[in-house]
Amino acid sequence: MTTDGASSLGHVVESLGVPLTEAGRLLVDGRPVEAAHVPSAGETVEVQDVTRPQQVPGAPLRFLLDVHLGTLARRLRLLGVDASYESEDIGDPALAALSARERRVMLSRDRGLLRRRELWAGAYVYSDRPDEQLRDVLERFAPPLAPGPAAPPATAN
Numbered sequence: 001m002t003t004d005g006a007s008s009l010g011h012v013v014e015s016l017g018v019p020l021t022e023a024g025r026l027l028v029d030g031r032p033v034e035a036a037h038v039p040s041a042g043e044t045v046e047v048q049d050v051t052r053p054q055q056v057p058g059a060p061l062r063f064l065l066d067v068h069l070g071t072l073a074r075r076l077r078l079l080g081v082d083a084s085y086e087s088e089d090i091g092d093p094a095l096a097a098l099s100a101r102e103r104r105v106m107l108s109r110d111r112g113l114l115r116r117r118e119l120w121a122g123a124y125v126y127s128d129r130p131d132e133q134l135r136d137v138l139e140r141f142a143p144p145l146a147p148g149p150a151a152p153p154a155t156a157n
Contacts, residue, residue: 003039010035013047019114021106021122024048053142056105056121061143064104066095066113071130076137080146092116107137 003012009028010020013035026033027046039045062082065073073085084104086095096116099106106122108114114122123140127133137143 005040006038008035009033009037009039009045012039012045014115017111018047019111019122019124021114021119022050022124024050050123050140052140054123054140056141058103061141062102062104063137063143064095064099064102064106066106066108066110068109069107069125069133072107072125072133072137075130075134076143078147079138080148081143093118105141 007015009026013020013023013026020035023035025048026035026037027048028037028039028043030044030046060082063073063076063084065076065083065085067086067089070085070087073083076083084102086098090098092110092113093116095106095108095113096119098104099122100118100120103120106114106119107125108122109125109128111124113119114124123137125133126136
């Protein structure tokens with residue numbers, strides 16, 4: 001791929017349709033670089049996968065899910081995971097700002113949302129099937145689980 005000599009590696013990766021939230025370490029000629037690195041002619045670039053479980057700076061690990069992930073939000077909550085959910089479409093700028101303000105990992109199937117600069121942290125949810133979504137989030141982040149107490153057994157009258 002040829003670059004213009006002015007665009008950062010982060011912009012190049014995102015121009016290929018990959019949000020930086022989905023890129024692990026960025027290597028140029030085998031050495032780690034930041035997304036702000038401007039690639040030069042002849043450099044070899046490698047974009048590694050996100051390491052699993054993914055470490056997120058700050059504690060505790062909390063999530064914000066967009067309007068399309070209500071079932072996933074409910075399932076995460078049942079497992080005791082702090083998962084905030086926006087049931088109305090408040091727009092990408094507001095969601096990204098909320099993620100930053102509350103220091104929550106944004107979970108979304110919207111690549112455009114995950115490319116917003118104000119976003120604190122995020123992850124693309126690859127599947128549209130809730131079982132697979134849940135498995136992927138649990139494997140990717142390994143959040144501590146604290147399911148609530150089981151319901152008391154039903155009594156016969």
